Amino acid sequence: MKFVSLLALCALGLTASAQAEDGYDLWLRYHPLEKAAASHYAAIGATVVSASHSETANVTRDELVRGLSGLLAKKVTAREAITGNGAVLFGTPENSRTIAALHLPLEKLGPEGYLIRAAVVKGKPVTVIAGSSDVGVLYGAFRFLKLIQTRASIDHIDIASAPKVKLRLLNHWDNLDGSVERGYAGSSIFKWWELPAHSSQRMVDYARANASVGINGTVLINVNASSMILTREWLSKVARLADTFRPYGIKVYLAARFSAPIEIGGLKTADPLDPEVRAWWKNKADEIYHSIPDFGGFLVKANSEGQPGPQDYGRSHADGANMMAEALAPHGGVVMWRAFVYSHEVPVDRVKQAYDEFKPLDGKFRDNVIVQVKNGPLDFQPREPFSPLFGATPATAMGMELEITKEYLGFNTHLVYLGTLWQEVLDSDTFAKGQGSTVAKVVDGTLFDKKLTLMAGVANIGSDRNWCGSIFDQANWYAFGRLAWDPEAQAKDIAADWVKMTFTDNPVFDTAAVTLMMGSRETAVNYMTPLGLAHQMGTSGHYGPGSWIDNVGRPDWNPVYYHRADAQGIGFDRSPSGSDAVSQYAPALRDRLAKVETTPKNALLWFHHVPWSQPMKSGRTLWDELVARYGQGVAEVDTMATSWAKLKPYVDTERFDITADYLRIQRRDAQLWRDASVAYFASISHLPLPAGEKAPLHSLGYYKALEYPYAPGQGTPGRKIKPPPVDDAPTP
Ligand code: GCW
Numbered sequence: 001m002k003f004v005s006l007l008a009l010c011a012l013g014l015t016a017s018a019q020a021e022d023g024y025d026l027w028l029r030y031h032p033l034e035k036a037a038a039s040h041y042a043a044i045g046a047t048v049v050s051a052s053h054s055e056t057a058n059v060t061r062d063e064l065v066r067g068l069s070g071l072l073a074k075k076v077t078a079r080e081a082i083t084g085n086g087a088v089l090f091g092t093p094e095n096s097r098t099i100a101a102l103h104l105p106l107e108k109l110g111p112e113g114y115l116i117r118a119a120v121v122k123g124k125p126v127t128v129i130a131g132s133s134d135v136g137v138l139y140g141a142f143r144f145l146k147l148i149q150t151r152a153s154i155d156h157i158d159i160a161s162a163p164k165v166k167l168r169l170l171n172h173w174d175n176l177d178g179s180v181e182r183g184y185a186g187s188s189i190f191k192w193w194e195l196p197a198h199s200s201q202r203m204v205d206y207a208r209a210n211a212s213v214g215i216n217g218t219v220l221i222n223v224n225a226s227s228m229i230l231t232r233e234w235l236s237k238v239a240r241l242a243d244t245f246r247p248y249g250i251k252v253y254l255a256a257r258f259s260a261p262i263e264i265g266g267l268k269t270a271d272p273l274d275p276e277v278r279a280w281w282k283n284k285a286d287e288i289y290h291s292i293p294d295f296g297g298f299l300v301k302a303n304s305e306g307q308p309g310p311q312d313y314g315r316s317h318a319d320g321a322n323m324m325a326e327a328l329a330p331h332g333g334v335v336m337w338r339a340f341v342y343s344h345e346v347p348v349d350r351v352k353q354a355y356d357e358f359k360p361l362d363g364k365f366r367d368n369v370i371v372q373v374k375n376g377p378l379d380f381q382p383r384e385p386f387s388p389l390f391g392a393t394p395a396t397a398m399g400m401e402l403e404i405t406k407e408y409l410g411f412n413t414h415l416v417y418l419g420t421l422w423q424e425v426l427d428s429d430t431f432a433k434g435q436g437s438t439v440a441k442v443v444d445g446t447l448f449d450k451k452l453t454l455m456a457g458v459a460n461i462g463s464d465r466n467w468c469g470s471i472f473d474q475a476n477w478y479a480f481g482r483l484a485w486d487p488e489a490q491a492k493d494i495a496a497d498w499v500k501m502t503f504t505d506n507p508v509f510d511t512a513a514v515t516l517m518m519g520s521r522e523t524a525v526n527y528m529t530p531l532g533l534a535h536q537m538g539t540s541g542h543y544g545p546g547s548w549i550d551n552v553g554r555p556d557w558n559p560v561y562y563h564r565a566d567a568q569g570i571g572f573d574r575s576p577s578g579s580d581a582v583s584q585y586a587p588a589l590r591d592r593l594a595k596v597e598t599t600p601k602n603a604l605l606w607f608h609h610v611p612w613s614q615p616m617k618s619g620r621t622l623w624d625e626l627v628a629r630y631g632q633g634v635a636e637v638d639t640m641a642t643s644w645a646k647l648k649p650y651v652d653t654e655r656f657d658i659t660a661d662y663l664r665i666q667r668r669d670a671q672l673w674r675d676a677s678v679a680y681f682a683s684i685s686h687l688p689l690p691a692g693e694k695a696p697l698h699s700l701g702y703y704k705a706l707e708y709p710y711a712p713g714q715g716t717p718g719r720k721i722k723p724p725p726v727d728d729a730p731t732p
Helices: 002-011 035-042 055-072 097-101 134-149 201-212 232-248 275-291 317-331 350-361 419-427 439-443 471-485 491-502 507-528 559-563 587-593 601-607 622-645 653-685 700-705
Strands: 047-049 077-079 087-091 114-121 124-130 158-161 167-171 217-219 251-255 297-300 334-338 369-374 398-403 454-458
Touching: 035 055, 047 055, 055 077, 055 087, 055 134, 055 232, 087 097, 087 134, 114 134, 124 134, 134 158, 134 201, 134 491, 167 334, 167 471, 201 232, 201 471, 232 251, 232 275, 275 317, 297 317, 317 334, 317 350, 317 369, 350 369, 369 454, 398 439, 419 439, 419 471, 419 491, 419 507, 454 471, 471 491, 471 653, 491 507, 507 622, 507 653, 622 653, 653 700
Parallel strands: 047 077, 047 087, 087 124, 167 217, 167 454, 217 251, 251 297, 297 334, 334 369, 369 398, 398 454
Antiparallel strands: 114 124, 114 158
């Protein structure tokens, strides 16, 4: 009986896997379009045609067949030649004589660009997807499918696109033991135990998802790196992953630990000027390229947070980077050298350090080195100004590092769309070469005419079935890829595409979901760190509020270091009379940021120590405004939850429920942030709460005692778990 009913279910396509909306398919769901749209597109996507059987052509064919068959709800077949109307012909001029004969303007699109054009071949209407390389064509195929997924008009299609940034990379902070530093979506997706014998379907799907948004490389392991990865046994595992990813245009890179020559090479030193050390890295590079001929290169975190580096030997970052770059250069590899450094001595102002270290090194790096700079000068905060290194080093290739995983933004349980955060940074004007010298133009290389360009995103991917720990966090992976392809793309357009592909093209749903996403980052800023505050999270976990923390080893690891609140006011004075960090920006910007009146309100307390009584444009005092902002954040989460609840009819239960549950967590946390922060700052300002503002639910002592021992992402097994604080709220 059971057997029969299972068969019947299968016939109806109702097996769990066919129906499951658990998020595994990401934005590549390819669910059947509604009938009218399907029959319209069916005329354009009748067959998939290519005679090429390169690895990449094969996966392109598979994706087109899979995508079109799903969307059009019919079996779309692959052929070697055009046999009727409505063929989708894909290829390069080299592997398709038909495409060569069309003389398409492909050269100007570079090696990874593509062109999609309606054409007539031998009297038959076809759609051509062409590029100079197979990978360009694959990107074009994903774009073609996206056009159908988003119900775009493709009748007279003629579009071309090429990436503006050369290296579009995920940075995994995955450890070799399977844990993920700052990872909130389960454990690592890389199953080192099974490699190299087995590389799973999940690895293929990972590559598909990345390629679909143009990501062309991945750094497999944490920048807090283990040298082990560079040993022969581990490299064979890496090589297997490289083989799996290669058809999708994805190169593998590794984080390299600077002291590896000592740890696994048996040398006494890792001094970058020592001939034996140089020879060791050269041999290591040769060994890697022997099994991975298209290996991308090394990512290095050196002399930062206790990691080894060239300064241990009195050498500079340039000495270290150049030594590795020299080893990789014969093979075409690159070194991505991180600028997230801070020395052992406690600085006058932590946010000045990266600039102070790297500005003097401008022009000293080999041409296969790119300096990888976090978007802001501190550390992936909900809001910080752009790093002043962008625009300050015309003679050095500078790449940008973004954090897709939400270390400081509520992990996977807060809905925060990061597209707007990243766009804000990319749109910022450095004034390096006058007005319009945006960060995006530094990153895409046009401002200083750089060929080696990079956008890196710290991955938010883990072993969770939905990849990212929540459905809406998938949007951040998606948006990262889109912005890396085009740093001038608009966060709102990206959100709109993602929503349509991930959920539905129903306009009621789409408008509401995009609105919810677009406001979400500002909401998080409001309930966590309004008006330019930063680094107010509890130390180590970086989850809940911790503005009072003042007892961590280094002063600049404590929230009190950043807010500097006292009885008079609050904020870090970075004006010329303070740390003068403003002088790291171009004069036109420096002059603006130097004064309270001309500093944007959302960066006020980042740059200035402002009296509590300072009148704000809103008519409130600074104190009243600060309290109001926290409350506004809480109210906005309420609105988000209410608007999500209204979308229930448009979403499958599984994805609706997880999002609704997480919004409840976010609401609880927003209140916690508001109450704890208000309780603490009131104890410093000694000011009463503005009229109408509710007193925090608990005493300050209660909030201070809170810990989150079960918070993921810290990778510190054996942490002590303290009992929770006694609940001191009055019984309602
Ligand atoms: O934000 C900090 C994180 C560390 C991280 C470091 C870095 C990988 O808290 O976990 O280490 O940045 O970017 O190197």
